[in-house]
Amino acid sequence: MDFADAPQAPRTPADVSRRRFLQGTAAAAALAGTVTLPRPAAAATASREVGYVFTAATNGAATVAPSGAVVAEVQGVLWSVPRAGGTAKPLTPVELEPTRPVFAPDGSLLAVCAYQGGGFHLWTMRPDGSELTQRTEGPWDDRGPAWSPDGERLAFASERGGDPVAGSPYRIWILELASGKLTRLTGVPGQNGPHQDGRWEDFDPTWSPDGERVLFVRARVLPDAAGLDARTVASVRADGTGPVTSAYTEELPGTQLLAPALSPAGTLALLRTTAAPNGSCTLVVDGAPVAVRGDVHAVPPRWTSRDTLLVTVDGHFRLVRPTAPDAYEEIPFRGERRVDRPHYRVKRYDVEPGGTRPVRALHLPALSPDGRQVAFAALNSLWLADTSGGRAPRRIVRSPVTRYPLAPAWSPDGRALLYSDDRDGLHAVRRRDLRTGEEEVLVRGGRVHPALSPDGRRLATLDMAYNLMVLDLDSGEERKVAAPLGAGGAPGRPSWSPDGRYVALCDLARLNQRFREGYNAVRIVDVRNGSSRLHTIAPHQSLSDRYGSGPVWSPDGRHFAVVAESALWLLPVTADGTPDGTPRMVSDEPADHPSWSADGRRILYQSAGRLRLVDLADGEPRTVRVPFDHRRPTPADTVVHAGRLWDGSGDDSTVREDVDLVVRGGRVTAVEPHRSGRPALRRVDASGRTVLPGLWDAHTHPWQATYGGRQTALQLAYGITTAASFGGFAYEQARLREAIAAGELAGPRLLTTGELLDGARPSYGMARAHNSRAGLARSLRRGAALDWDFVKTYVRAPGWVMAEAARFAHEELGVRAGSHLLSPGMQLGQDLTTHLQATQRQESGRSLTAGGRSAQDVTEIYTHGGFHLVATPFTAGPLVGADPALARDERVTRLMPPWDVATVTAAAAKPPSEAQLATVRGEVEVYHRILSGGGLVALGTDQPLVAVGLHLHLALRALHRFGLSPAEALRTATVLPARVFGAERDLGTLEVGRCADLVVVDGDPFTDFDSLVRTESVLRGGVPYTQRELVDSFPAPGTSARAGTAGHWREVGHRLRHGSCCDIDH
Incomplete structure (x- = not known):
């Protein structure tokens, strides 16, 4: 059924059927399919036939x-x-x-x-x-x-x-x-x-x-x-x-x-x-x-x-x-299979400094009660723009480069903005008077996504364990009203009923305990007693994700604004939030982050990078034009005097001594024997140090709603200059990439993707659920508008989703596509797997046995046809117990959030067992076999499911401890990920012409590999960051607002990671 055909459908308790819902989304498919998408410098996907021989x-x-x-x-x-x-x-x-x-x-x-x-x-x-x-x-x-x-x-x-x-x-x-x-x-x-x-x-x-x-x-x-x-x-x-x-x-x-x-x-x-x-x-x-x-x-x-x-x-x-x-x-058997593998031109990543770019990501926009303004986050600041359009926005809050402001929300009278930021070490909710500029802290200790009750007297937030909290602003009493129903990330942002009795949010209705997936459902919580009810908007139909898809209660209490199949819908509800009629599609274009005007006549939402405002009386959306650019800084000319240099292009024997790296315009322009007095605006004396290409973490997830500015700062502090996101919220990732490039946020350069493109049943809050081809087309249009650098499908994505996502990645974006699934990912045109093995949809995956072994078929796939592996050795975690001093490093005690401090400290107290060492040895043997066969293995961590930054070094230690030379191990975190992503023209080595991404190590990893963790400073595109400056920007232990014991924070860490694809707590 096309809901747009029935805006006056009778208000009955009967749910629209899933089949009718999908018919409605399919009715828009023709329009979705005719949209001309912007094309980068990527040719249409060609293919080449590759033969595979399987004997196991x-x-x-x-x-x-x-x-x-x-x-x-x-x-x-x-x-x-x-x-x-x-x-x-x-x-x-x-x-x-x-x-x-x-x-x-x-x-x-x-x-x-x-x-x-x-x-x-x-x-x-x-x-x-x-x-x-x-x-x-x-x-x-x-x-x-x-x-x-x-x-x-x-x-x-x-x-x-x-x-x-x-x-x-x-x-x-x-x-x-x-x-x-x-x-x-x-x-x-x-x-x-x-x-x-x-x-x-x-x-x-x-x-x-x-x-x-x-x-x-x-x-x-x-x-x-x-x-x-x-x-x-x-x-x-x-x-x-x-x-x-x-x-x-x-x-x-x-x-x-x-x-x-x-x-x-x-x-x-x-x-x-x-x-x-x-x-x-x-x-x-x-x-x-x-x-x-x-x-x-x-x-x-x-x-x-x-x-x-x-x-x-x-x-x-x-x-x-x-x-x-x-x-x-x-x-015995021998099976030969010929597979068409994609052959396409990879886009040129935008890594150049200087120049002006448009701001694509207006993050979590919120419409003012009078409908005249919109508040949003961008470039690590909060902004206000007029909905009349055409005028540049006004900055109202600017955060330091190691902090992160999040989720502006209006007070009911429109006189103040609420938001959270982590200037005190953990997210706190602040209220800013828009007339005077004065601010007050409403609640500390890790609270995000604030929502004031209609009477302005109570504040709903989520804490760091994803509990729904309600604060009485008169008495100062805060209560935990409801715990999250499922794992896999936070519930959605809270929305109050007009009478202030209920809070609606999106939560996971998990189906069973054999498999972790379910449906993104509407959860109604009675704030008086914490009781709650769940509803789907149609049988077996998810909201698109648990972040920007609602439900958002209308001011008159009669509707929810929701996003499903990546389109905006109105769901009729009763006063207590019970669905009470047929959802109506507001627009068949991509949609995210709806918000209402106080009179209930208008809804603001995002659509493929644009702000759209729809008047429900006529149903015609219009674009709110926000002229908004940012300028990237041009780094100063720099000379780095390296006592020892490994440029990433060779083996252990290619280390050079006493050389200068000359950096102009953010790129390496010369590598020559040291000469004192060489002209430069900036000098880096690494004469007693080793200089290496900046490290990659090839598998990350931006979790700024919990980590704030810590996640990006931690990566730099551990020598990571490039991070590849393998799933997060699309607009937030675009926001991070722009803020980092503009010099407004301290972090590694970020290769972005969108949400995890999933099937009908998601698990993670950051997964995008799809039941229809029209829904997938809308989601992918967002990717074109936000210029994704990778396209990832998830566990329940059926073959047609995997194939179409890969085609879109190659033809429309010129980027890689991948998933957890070795097969059918390889056969359907994907480029890589994001782990050796993680959550699968069948009972047993096709990459790793229960005993931690892989057979010939796995090696055959990873060494033929340009199909790559991003390795995430979770098994390396116990190695922190072999070097307990790592837990006393200030990057742990000061830069990490308290839940990670507690987790790392506890792990460091236990030396790795023989069984743990045998497990990581077996995993490394698989990687070694693939590398020896000519395959590409890029090293990632899946952080922050593991300790940000530190775990990359534990993984590198595991590779070296169990057979790889120092250069072989380092290549998995430098040149090989650059090749996997097709970025080797710019990144991965310190050869002349490459970006000046480097790390200065206080030690020599070629004689003492463990010294690699002593990353003293980095250049990212010629921009310097020192570990000391990053550490000093955060409060010393015991001086920040970190309420709670170590046991409390360990439990918070468990909640954050519980049910993840590679749950390290089990």
Whole structure:
């Protein structure tokens, strides 16, 4: 349904259906598709065919038919493999994304779970790949098919029967193939069973040989949703009657069970896994571990006879008799696949100093109550502009270069602005009188996104643990009203109901505890008692993100302004915020950050870099023109006298001594033997130091709402001069890039992206949810307007989103595209993965096993066809315990926020264990193998999920400790990331003509690699920053507004990182 066609729809409690919602967004697709996007110097994507040869399958599952036919999943494609081994033939297209294939008992059909289209469903096909048929459909995921002995039914795990808001835990279901009838076996009313005194999840079904019962894993949900305890195999009658009983319980703590399988004789086999740093997968048969030689992969074992199992070990398909595991038979294969890989011209990044550029990012604009002005942040300042347009904005607050002002909000009378900044060390909310310029602090201790109640007497904010706080301004009493519902970032900004009783915000309605995704829902909190309700704007439909998508309550209380499918909608609501009618699309152009005038007649929002003001009476948006430019400073001519110089272009033997680097206009113009008296406006005496190219952190996330100015300052203090963002809020990233380039914010140069482009179900607040092609087109138009430097898709983005995002990145922007997914990312035209392995949409990723190993297929992909790896060695974290002095460094005690101080201090007190060292050694071996094969590995950290700046040095130490030379390790953080991003013409080395990005180290990393962390100063494009100046700009320990104990701040750090893609707390 096109909501714009029904602005006067009747106010009924009935929700518009998801199908009708998507029809509405599709109706705008034609317009969205006809917009001419600005093109940089990037040609249309060409392609070149690249051949890949696979002889092993990381986490590849296989199945054998009674005839001996073998079908195996290798990198997201099903292959037919001869029973005796030999040449494998691909059977399925990459778009299908099949997993866990299993033959019917007679071998006539094959069942798989596949993700085609954006949801997991059951499919069947013939052994030759023909007659591919989808068997289940709908918004719920269906996983793990298992054939009944008669071949007429499939048991599977499904979310069916749940609720998109209340949740949908996995239960066991049966599908009758002939009729399509679905029957629920577990979780039915009145059914008793183990762990039903709390929450639980059921998955991985298997049948008893007589077909009378279905066995499966039952996992208990741990307190506070801290994960699953999956140590029970349960059993239920196949007709769904009777209780669930326990069939097997694993007594070994710290383990998880998966993929039980019953033999024709009734012998129970299953897999038992343990997490890192003791990561493992063990085959267990009849309750006893089987001593399988090699790395067992966590994919379903299949019985091929009464006493033989097909398992995947070291990437190979192995037939094993549990009674004699060393007398195994392998089924060797060789699969050749030719893939069209993109070939395009990368844009020239705008790294030049000097000159004037337009300001693209007016961050978090807020319309004044009278509708005459808009407040926003840009260039590290707060500004006011007239909505009549045409006049330059007026700066009202300017922050120091190591601080960060955020989120201006108007007082109800329009006389004051509220905002937060971190001038005292943590974000505090301030109120500024616009007539007098006087300011007062309303609340300290880390508070952001202020919103005054309509009567002006109460202040709603979010604290650093993402709790909704309400401060009574008369009494000074502050209460925690509500905790966030899910992990993955903060809830949205609070919005008051007109009567001041409720606060609305966007929060995550997580569906279950097996997987972390859900829907961005409207949460209504009663501030009197903290009770809350959740609503989606349509069934299974998310708001676009949990930042700039509302809900924003209208002044008359009758509507929410929301952003979904990246468009602006009005949602009718009752006085308590309950949806009360059909949403109406206000405009089919891209939208972010809506705000209302006090009379409720106008809404201001952002659209692809423009401010737009719509009068709801006529529905015609107009552009609020804000003439606004910034000028980049031209750095002074500089001579750097280096005692030792490694310019990044060679190996350890290329270190030069006693040289001058001459810098003109921010670039290296000469590298010559030292000569005293060389003319320059600025001199850097590094005669007793080592000079290196500035370091890259190739995987970061800007979190200024919690870190403020600390994040960028910390990076410089640890020698990082270039940071690549792999996900954040689009306008904030553009704001940061402009402020840094303009000299208004101290930080590394920033390569930006937008939000994580996701499918229908996001997890992170910074993910952008999409159900439609029109919605994706709107999101990408924002990327063109804001000139993204990278395009990232996320875990639930279906293949069509991944492919279109890659095409857009290459053709429209001339930049890289990537994701977590090795496959199908490589096959769909992406350029890299953002980790070796992180959260995946299938049960097991295709890059790394439970034991921390990768097989030949992974190396083959990363060393062919220009597909790269951004490595994020979280396993290097414990190395801080090998050098506890790192935690006493002032960059930790003074520059880091208190939650990171507490975390680093605690970690430094524990030397790394042998298991931890073995884990990081195994990870580095994978990187070494890729580098040795000619692949590119760029080093990132995923900060601030880890300690900003410091963790890059721990990762570099890990690379060197476990096999890389000093130059080889340094290349992963200098020249290789520049090559990965196509920026090697300007960045990555200190050769003549390159940007003057360098770091001065008090030591010699080529003789003492650990001295690399002693980064004394940097030049970024010729602009100097010293560690001393950065540290001194923040309060000394004990003098800042850091209320709370170390334990409190550790808990805040846990909340910030809990549920992240590589949760370091687990």
